[in-house]
Amino acid sequence: MADAADGAGLASALVELHELTRRLRLDCPWDREQTARTIVAHTVEEAYEVADAALAGDSEKLLDELGDLLFQTYFLALLLEERGEGDLEAVARGIHAKLVRRHPHVFGEAEANTAGRVRERWEAIKTEQEGRSGVFHDVPEALPGLLLARKVQRRAASVGFDWPDVAGPLAKIHEEISEVEEELARIGRPAPETEADPRLFAEIGDLLFTVVNLARVVNVDPELALRVTTGRFVARVEGAEYLAAAAxxxxxxxxxxAQEAWYERSKADLGSTDAG
Structure with a gap:
């Protein structure tokens, strides 16, 4: 009975949010003006805010940000409904069917005892049951560069085009660094705010792509890792600025x-548990 009561509460909350979304669409001047093109930027922003809250381990903020993201789903589904091209129920039933289809090891007789095997089955199901063709089918080009690179690399790996071990991407990183160094020796450091040298541009791109490949191979999300490192750098510089001001x-x-000396003091004050 407790499960039934919980389910009733969940259903009620979701229906109330659905009704609220409809009310806002009708009565709020801002919401009335929105289209999928104007609202999607907010959807992306909310997704990043969810990621920030999850990375920070802030449960209260995560609850709040998940609500914002959920509302985005409701709103975009309502726009589909207005065009007669779907609705929230279709969204829910569609993802339910997809998840069941892609988990035959849970809902069928297939076996997949590791996370890696599950991912392999996903790719096979997309090809065999969902009619997708080509190694890079449905890769959204609007993804941030690091995530786009990782997704492309994962697709290549799904058909066997991958490094056999970590030594491969590590060696490739050293190779790409050498090529960057060669280009810098050729042109020197460019003046600030000038167009990048085309060859150096290409070599930096190769280096970044290879670093993403290493991150993928060792199960590190490059986007999240870079965001954490950037946040740590911001905290240390702000700490150094504060310490200097106090002096x-x-x-x-x-x-x-002098800036470096204050930076090192800030780093020590913030603790030595963080890498870098």
């Missing part, structure tokens, strides 16, 4: 050696 100094007026 009566202006951070922006310090030379590089």
């Amino acid at each position: 009566g100094l202006v951070w922006s007026e310090l030379d590089l050696d």
Whole structure:
């Protein structure tokens, strides 16, 4: 009975949100003006805010941000309904059917005892049951660059085009760094705010792509890893600026050696558990 009560509460909450979405679409001037093209930027922003909350381990913020993202789903589904091209029920039933179809090891007789085997089965099901063709079918080009690279690499790996071990991408990174160094030796450091040298541009791209490949092979999400590192850098620089100000100094007026010294103090104050 407890499960039934919980289910009733969930159903009620979801229906109430559906009704609220409809009300806003009718009565709010801003919501009335929105289209899929105008609202999707907010959807992407909310997804990143969910990621930030999850990475921070902030459960209260995660609850809040998940609500914002859920509303985006409701709103976009309502836009589909207005065009007669689907609705929230179709969205829910569609993902339910897809998840059942892609988990035959849970809902059928297939076997998949590891996460890697599950991913292999997913790719096979997409080809065999969903009519998708080509190695890179349905890869959204609007993905951030790091995630786009990882997704493309995963697709290539799904058909066997992959490094046999970690040594491969590591060696490739060293090779790409050498090529970047060769280009920098040729052109020197370019002036700020000028167009990048085409060959250096290409070599930097190759290096980044290879670093993403290493991250993929060792099960590191490159987008999340970079976001965490960026956040750590921001915290350390802000800490260094604060420490310098407390000593009566202006951070922006310090030379590089002094800034580095305050940065190291900030790093120590924030703790040595973080990498880098």
